[in-house]
Amino acid sequence: MKNTLVVGSGISGLTMALLLAQRGKQVSIVEKMPFIGGYINRFTRQGMRFDTGLHFTGGFGDSLTGLLEILNIQDEVKPAPITANIMLADSGCNIAFPGKGLDALADTIAAHFPKYTDAIHRFYTAEQDVIDHTPIFDVKNYTQADFLSQLTDYDAITVQEFFEQNGLDLPELQALLPIMSLCHGTPPVECPFPFHCRCAYGLDANLSAIRSGGDAFIRGFKREFARYNVNILTDTTISSLQFSDTQPICTAATLSDGQTLEIGDIYFAVHPSAYIPLLPDRLLTPQFKRRNRNLKPTCSFFTIYGTIDDELHAPNKLTFFLEDSDINSILTPGHLATHSSTGMVTSNDPQNAHTTFTAFRTMFVEDVEKLCEVTRDNYRNAPRYIEFKQQYREIILQDVYKAYPEYKGRLHIIGTASPLTCSRFSPPIGSAYGTRQLLAQSRTSGRLPVENCYALGHHAQFPGILGCMLGAYNLAIMG
Numbered sequence: 214m215k216n217t218l219v220v221g222s223g224i225s226g227l228t229m230a231l232l233l234a235q236r237g238k239q240v241s242i243v244e245k246m247p248f249i250g251g252y253i254n255r256f257t258r259q260g261m262r263f264d265t266g267l268h269f270t271g272g273f274g275d276s277l278t279g280l281l282e283i284l285n286i287q288d289e290v291k292p293a294p295i296t297a298n299i300m301l302a303d304s305g306c307n308i309a310f311p312g313k314g315l316d317a318l319a320d321t322i323a324a325h326f327p328k329y330t331d332a333i334h335r336f337y338t339a340e341q342d343v344i345d346h347t348p349i350f351d352v353k354n355y356t357q358a359d360f361l362s363q364l365t366d367y368d369a370i371t372v373q374e375f376f377e378q379n380g381l382d383l384p385e386l387q388a389l390l391p392i393m394s395l396c397h398g399t400p401p402v403e404c405p406f407p408f409h410c411r412c413a414y415g416l417d418a419n420l421s422a423i424r425s426g427g428d429a430f431i432r433g434f435k436r437e438f439a440r441y442n443v444n445i446l447t448d449t450t451i452s453s454l455q456f457s458d459t460q461p462i463c464t465a466a467t468l469s470d471g472q473t474l475e476i477g478d479i480y481f482a483v484h485p486s487a488y489i490p491l492l493p494d495r496l497l498t499p500q501f502k503r504r505n506r507n508l509k510p511t512c513s514f515f516t517i518y519g520t521i522d523d524e525l526h527a528p529n530k531l532t533f534f535l536e537d538s539d540i541n542s543i544l545t546p547g548h549l550a551t552h553s554s555t556g557m558v559t560s561n562d563p564q565n566a567h568t569t570f571t572a573f574r575t576m577f578v579e580d581v582e583k584l585c586e587v588t589r590d591n592y593r594n595a596p597r598y599i600e601f602k603q604q605y606r607e608i609i610l611q612d613v614y615k616a617y618p619e620y621k622g623r624l625h626i627i628g629t630a631s632p633l634t635c636s637r638f639s640p641p642i643g644s645a646y647g648t649r650q651l652l653a654q655s656r657t658s659g660r661l662p663v664e665n666c667y668a669l670g671h672h673a674q675f676p677g678i679l680g681c682m683l684g685a686y687n688l689a690i691m692g
């Protein structure tokens with residue numbers, strides 16, 4: 214049987230590989246790093262396991278539960294409770310998420326801004342409407358025929374235009390309502406309204422943490438891969454691809470370890486810049502080239518990791534702390550010193566002996582490279598970079614103590630990571646959510662101009678764990 218290659222083993226590639234193996238394909242995963250998982254990897258500091266890019270998800274709801282069952286890893290991946298609040302430092306606004314669906318969230322925000330009650334409800338009613346018209350959220354009943362009905366009335370407007378059309382002119386509301394933009398990375402002024410809704414829905418309605426985070430997923434996937442004889446090749450990339458002279462198809466792949474595999478299909482779950490150079494120019498259409506020419510990265514994060522003294526009994530909690538309400542600037546490069554937000558997660562995970570705390574401040578890889586005069590390849594021991602890391606550790610701690618004054622003297626930082634560290638987990642770009650989704654710019658997802666090659670991943674479809682899994686499932690159903 215010919216090989217089906219899945220390139221990249223983040224949550225997108227892992228989900229795709231297992232769905233293909235379940236469909237009887239002989240699957241090999243090609244992963245550049247020495248380990249599988251990409252951003253869902255946990256890592257260890259002082260005996261504690263910390264998450265890289267999986268701190269919470271949009272509740273287990275029907276979609277995630279359904280997907281876990283389809284993948285047969287529901288016994289490994291279990292929810293853990295978490296509450297959330299948003300603090301806007303410039304206005305003193307502090308709102309706790311009810312975590313009981315969109316109506317409850319709309320009521321909660323409206324109680325703080327009664328003049329805007331109708332418009333706030335219109336925002337979340339529209340979000341629900343988008344989800345109701347996105348059949349893939351109903352994973353168990355989703356079919357190929359449903360795919361075409363995914364367009365909604367809102368497809369032609371941005372989140373910012375929705376605000377303008379609905380009289381939502383208050384800066385605080387323009388930060389609170391699309392707060393989950395911080396979980397997909399496209400600023401409201403650029404972001405198609407339905408894309409925002411699909412990424413934000415579960416997070417708005419019913420947030421959840423995951424017991425053992427990415428470790429739970431990776432355990433489940435490894436077990437299922439063993440059942441289906443999925444071949445995992447780590448520390449490996451594709452050196453070159455061979456193509457038919459008569460048809461637009463790929464016939465074989467030569468890997469960095471020297472072996473050549475005969476190819477059935479290839480699924481690229483990596484950034485387009487990692488696979489486009491492998492495809493022959495003669496097969497690429499002008500539309501494809503234009504679409505990929507101006508891809509813009511999303512933000513990444515500067516992160517601090519630590520533990521909290523146990524006697525505080527701090528519960529699992531997510532806090533979005535915004536120094537100012539300008540989400541558009543926060544999510545656009547060039548505002549490192551002036552606009553940022555810090556997400557903070559307190560976690561009592563069964564894997565850990567103590568409560569852990571992670572705070573991540575929005576930041577762009579390109580801004581760090583410019584400020585520190587380094588590149589992704591040479592930053593490690595650069596004096597300016599070391600100084601920058603110390604400086605931002607302190608800046609983030611100031612935010613943390615504004616949000617959690619009780620943590621002063623009881624929070625012990627044991628690690629930091631910059632956006633450049635992220636480029637090790639998700640090479641070559643290192644942005645948290647792949648590429649920004651712009652209005653009127655379709656993503657390169659699904660079949661590529663080479664007929665047996667496909668693109669997926671948060672670069673290609675939706676970011677976030679659930680989005681990446683749904684993207685892979687969509688591709689599997691589309692055949």
Ligand SMILES: Cc1cc2nc3c(=O)[nH]c(=O)nc-3n(C[C@H](O)[C@H](O)[C@H](O)COP(=O)(O)OP(=O)(O)OC[C@H]3O[C@@H](n4cnc5c(N)ncnc54)[C@H](O)[C@@H]3O)c2cc1C
Nearest residue numbers: 221223224225245251252266268269639645670671677678
């Ligand atoms: C700090 C941070 C916090 C986040 N928090 C959350 C959260 O709480 N909840 C949530 O849902 N999402 C969160 N996200 C986003 C989420 O982690 C990502 O959207 C998702 O994990 C992306 O999965 P992916 O498979 O598409 O890509 P990745 O995880 O980036 O995987 C790509 C894989 O491809 C490999 N690769 C790259 N190039 C090649 C090549 N040439 N050959 C072979 N392999 C290659 C990489 O090594 C990597 O393993 C966060 C992200 C970050 C950075």
